[in-house]
Amino acid sequence: MKNTGGSSEAKRRAGEHAADLVEDGEVVGLGTGSTTAHAIRALGRAVDAGLDVQAIPTSFQSRQLALDAEIPLTSLDAVDGVDLAIDGADQVAARDDGGFDLVKGGGAAHAREKVVDAAADRFVVVADPSKLVDPLDYPVPVEVLPDARPTVAEAVRELGGEPSLRTARRKDGPVVTENGNLVLDCDFGPIDDPATLATGLSALPGVLEQGLFVGLADEVHIGHADDVDVLGR
Structure with missing residues (x-):
């Protein structure tokens, strides 16, 4: 996205x-x-x-x-x-x-x-x-290990976000990163406290990196x- x-x-x-x-x-x-x-x-x-x-x-x-x-x-x-x-x-x-x-x-x-x-x-x-x-309000990309996608998605919902698996535009299936992982685009609406959200996302097991800088x-x-x-x- x-x-x-x-x-x-x-x-x-x-x-x-x-x-x-x-x-x-x-x-x-x-x-x-x-x-x-x-x-x-x-x-x-x-x-x-x-x-x-x-x-x-x-x-x-x-x-x-x-x-x-x-x-x-x-x-x-x-x-x-x-x-x-x-x-x-x-x-x-x-x-x-x-x-x-x-x-x-x-x-x-x-x-x-x-x-x-x-x-x-x-x-x-x-x-x-x-x-x-x-404030920031764009869905936050979260790179996850493929096997961790279901558990990370549930944890994102518990943090107040709505995760969506990023799909490829010109082929069937999801986007795969250069690291071999999947991307969840996580919509939190307006992000009033980016630092706290970044810390919470980064702490989730299975998350390689999240897109809040x-x-x-x-x-x-x-x-x-x-x-x-x-x-x-």
């Missing part, structure tokens, strides 16, 4: 604006999605012009885009750290402390995305205005038709 919306021009501006932050010699985390794809292509053009970077992709999609753009790739176990992560979001909500809470996982890559985004010294979200909300983002770059707003800097 993806939160579609926003113009392609707004997404392009946000992605390219974030790509301009990358400096020579840095290790960059590459997220997944249509807006991040613009950042990856822009980074590839910078590499072609002489920028020296290494990138850590978070999905098959971002890896393939990086390979197509001839961006050198690496992995978390081969570097000392991640300087900057660029990633999209299905929804973004501002926090009272100046940070941001996100719902991610529309591309079912949120487990690997969270690992890389949390490891980065600076995590930048790229989005269009349609992704800004208050609480307080991880340092900046949000919101693209418009003719400019980019930078929030949180």
